[in-house]
Amino acid sequence: MISPGVCDLGPVKLHYLQAGVGDLVLCLHGFPDHAPSMRPLLEEVAAAGYRAVAPFMRGYAPSTTEARTFESAALAGDVLGLGDSLASGTDMMVVGHDWGAVAALHAAVLQPERVTRLVTLGMPHARAFARALREDPVQQRRSWYQFLFLAEGFAERVVADRDFAFVERLIAEWSPRSPFGPEEWLALRRTLASRGTLTAAMRYYRSAFGAEPRDPILARDAARWDEPVRVPTLAIYGERDGCIGPEVHASQAEHFTGDLRLRSAPGVGHWPHLEDPRRVIPEIVSFLRAA
Numbered sequence: 001m002i003s004p005g006v007c008d009l010g011p012v013k014l015h016y017l018q019a020g021v022g023d024l025v026l027c028l029h030g031f032p033d034h035a036p037s038m039r040p041l042l043e044e045v046a047a048a049g050y051r052a053v054a055p056f057m058r059g060y061a062p063s064t065t066e067a068r069t070f071e072s073a074a075l076a077g078d079v080l081g082l083g084d085s086l087a088s089g090t091d092m093m094v095v096g097h098d099w100g101a102v103a104a105l106h107a108a109v110l111q112p113e114r115v116t117r118l119v120t121l122g123m124p125h126a127r128a129f130a131r132a133l134r135e136d137p138v139q140q141r142r143s144w145y146q147f148l149f150l151a152e153g154f155a156e157r158v159v160a161d162r163d164f165a166f167v168e169r170l171i172a173e174w175s176p177r178s179p180f181g182p183e184e185w186l187a188l189r190r191t192l193a194s195r196g197t198l199t200a201a202m203r204y205y206r207s208a209f210g211a212e213p214r215d216p217i218l219a220r221d222a223a224r225w226d227e228p229v230r231v232p233t234l235a236i237y238g239e240r241d242g243c244i245g246p247e248v249h250a251s252q253a254e255h256f257t258g259d260l261r262l263r264s265a266p267g268v269g270h271w272p273h274l275e276d277p278r279r280v281i282p283e284i285v286s287f288l289r290a291a
Contacts, residue, residue: 025095109228
């Protein structure tokens with residue numbers, strides 16, 4: 001049974017969905033997405049004997065939408081803070097999709113002794129992606145929307161127009177079939193339409209590109225964004241991912257000094273866990289059980 005909860009981390013309050021009991025497994029969503037999309041994963045992870053928790057990431061209602069920063073170091077701090085609160089600072093495992101994977105990767109770099117297993121979905125190591133954005137014209141074209149998001153105010157109007165038709169087009173570009181059914185898409189639009197959420201979601205990108213002031217308190221952690229990952233990692237990506245090219249995902253191995261298992265999902269786009277759950281979710285659960 002899935003139930004709600006809330007965790008006060010000081011700068012932000014994170015609401016979450018949870019299921020099961022046992023060792024903590026955090027399941028982190030990305031953009032454009034929210035915690036309810038993690039329900040199938042929560043159910044399977046809980047059935048395997050874990051406490052599975054999917055937070056609404058900072059900026060996504062009902063979690064705090066106004067925050068000082070949306071740097072990846074702050075997102076990583078949220079991950080570690082959830083671990084402190086929900087698992088009393090003991091070990092945890094983390095599954096992250098898209099921006100959730102960015103947060104998970106950064107948290108694993110900052111405190112590898114806390115993250116025993118890491119699963120990334122649809123997002124490679126930060127250094128591999130940054131290199132592709134600088135040098136790969138194909139990936140630059142795929143990432144065109146990120147540059148639009150830097151236009152504060154204008155971007156919000158474009159994306160929200162006609163009931164988020166822009167987001168629907170993005171999803172169609174990124175995956176051969178929609179990861180969201182009609183009810184899921186309606187729920188996601190409601191989240192994005194919640195006051196402050198859309199701007200917060202875009203601030204993730206604005207922070208990443210240096211379009212917002214850096215938080216000096218996070219400077220030391222922020223400087224470690226591209227360090228190698230030392231924890232055992234399962235990286236799953238779709239062979240038809242239109243958001244981040246499969247070749248970018250496949251190039252990330254050099255940025256992991258621990259055990260890395262790269263898995264490509266045939267016929268799948270940017271949401272492997274939603275587009276092919278019967279294959280992908282059992283593989284995630286099997287990897288977690290091997291901890």
